[in-house]
Amino acid sequence: MATQRDFYDVLGVARGASKDDIKKAYRKLARQYHPDVNKDHGAEEQFKEVQQAYEVLSDERKRNMYDTYGHAGVENGAGGFGGFEGGFGNISDIFEELFNAGFGGNRRRRRGPRRGMDLRTDLTITFEEAVFGVEKDVEIRRPEVCGTCHGSGAKPGSNPIPCTTCNGSGEVRRVQQSILGSFVNVTTCSTCNGTGELIPEVCPTCNGQKQVNEVRTLKVKVPPGVDSDTQIRLTGEGGPGQDGGPAGNLFVVIDVKPHEFFRRRGEDIYLDLHINVAQAALGDSIMVPTLDGDEPLDIPPGTQPGKVFRLRNKGVPRLDRSGRGTPMGRGDQHVLIQVAVPQKLTDEQKELFQQLSRTLGKEVVPRGERGIWDQLRNALGF
Numbered sequence: 001m002a003t004q005r006d007f008y009d010v011l012g013v014a015r016g017a018s019k020d021d022i023k024k025a026y027r028k029l030a031r032q033y034h035p036d037v038n039k040d041h042g043a044e045e046q047f048k049e050v051q052q053a054y055e056v057l058s059d060e061r062k063r064n065m066y067d068t069y070g071h072a073g074v075e076n077g078a079g080g081f082g083g084f085e086g087g088f089g090n091i092s093d094i095f096e097e098l099f100n101a102g103f104g105g106n107r108r109r110r111r112g113p114r115r116g117m118d119l120r121t122d123l124t125i126t127f128e129e130a131v132f133g134v135e136k137d138v139e140i141r142r143p144e145v146c147g148t149c150h151g152s153g154a155k156p157g158s159n160p161i162p163c164t165t166c167n168g169s170g171e172v173r174r175v176q177q178s179i180l181g182s183f184v185n186v187t188t189c190s191t192c193n194g195t196g197e198l199i200p201e202v203c204p205t206c207n208g209q210k211q212v213n214e215v216r217t218l219k220v221k222v223p224p225g226v227d228s229d230t231q232i233r234l235t236g237e238g239g240p241g242q243d244g245g246p247a248g249n250l251f252v253v254i255d256v257k258p259h260e261f262f263r264r265r266g267e268d269i270y271l272d273l274h275i276n277v278a279q280a281a282l283g284d285s286i287m288v289p290t291l292d293g294d295e296p297l298d299i300p301p302g303t304q305p306g307k308v309f310r311l312r313n314k315g316v317p318r319l320d321r322s323g324r325g326t327p328m329g330r331g332d333q334h335v336l337i338q339v340a341v342p343q344k345l346t347d348e349q350k351e352l353f354q355q356l357s358r359t360l361g362k363e364v365v366p367r368g369e370r371g372i373w374d375q376l377r378n379a380l381g382f
Helices: 007-013 019-033 044-057 060-074 089-098 127-132 276-283 347-360 372-380
Strands: 119-125 134-145 172-178 180-188 210-223 233-235 251-256 263-265 270-277 284-288 297-300 306-310 316-321 326-332 333-341
Touching: 007 019, 007 044, 007 172, 019 044, 019 372, 044 060, 044 326, 119 134, 119 210, 134 251, 134 333, 210 251, 251 372, 270 276, 270 284
Parallel strands: 119 251, 270 333
Antiparallel strands: 134 210, 172 180, 233 251, 263 270, 284 297, 306 333, 316 326
16 A cells, blocks of 8 residues: 655645645645646546645644644544535635636536637838838738638538537536545537537538638738837737637737948937048038938048937937827937048059158057047947
């Protein structure tokens, strides 16, 4: 005969555990091993063991007997397993709370309208389309209610019949005995897979599945300011509901192509702009590309590499909570100056640089202020 496990070990609590701790442990294990939710081999025996341990440890008198004499103190005449007096009024109460159903045979199978499944599709757009918004067509393949049988699954002219195994309930009930008496184990009917009906003559179009896959083209309005991984929900464009239930939703996930020149960080746009040595030293008035077209920018004399200029309201529209771009709210464009050092010089250019070199001298002075990389990190917010 197998050795009976210690009741405290069964519930996973210490010997000094309070009633609340014992009750909490029991609730967790009962939910885990109850035959209605756990079909694993051996789960039913573990469930019975948990019941037995809780019945003793939740009753103060039985717990004292068990603490004093062990299992012998609560078997038969010493304590018995008669009533269920601890924590709840009876064992039906705890399962009423755990499963919203009595522990008898009155639980009804939940049948009725079921919502359709949600679907996902990906949409790739350009950098400019993400900034300013766009309307696109997306093509998806999704299940639709069969037009031949109109969702019954039966061949036109015939009708489904109630399942003979479960009498149309979709459930099979079996009475099982335990140390606390009998209880009803409810399982999904394997004959009809829980539908409660059988189809003698299946629809030739959907083969009794009630649905067929169809290709649909939908218009998606992409708001200004979206970025990669933004999800746009199209309500009711997912899979069809069953038994009169609503359709699911379609989620369109945005993927934005990288731009050749611009980089994005939040609502701000960054652009590396190369100017020559003369422009940096003498200053210049230049045109800078933006998403709205070229904009004038004054380069002051003595501009150093890493200098950042800000063009306000030339960034990305800010999305409000509803997912729409606010008309007046945009980020900025940051122009990071890079000085291009010529790699090939004409003879005339070389002579001019040599003259300049003689006037500037050759002394190298370490910089005490922030270098170009510090300026770059500050400009990008690193």
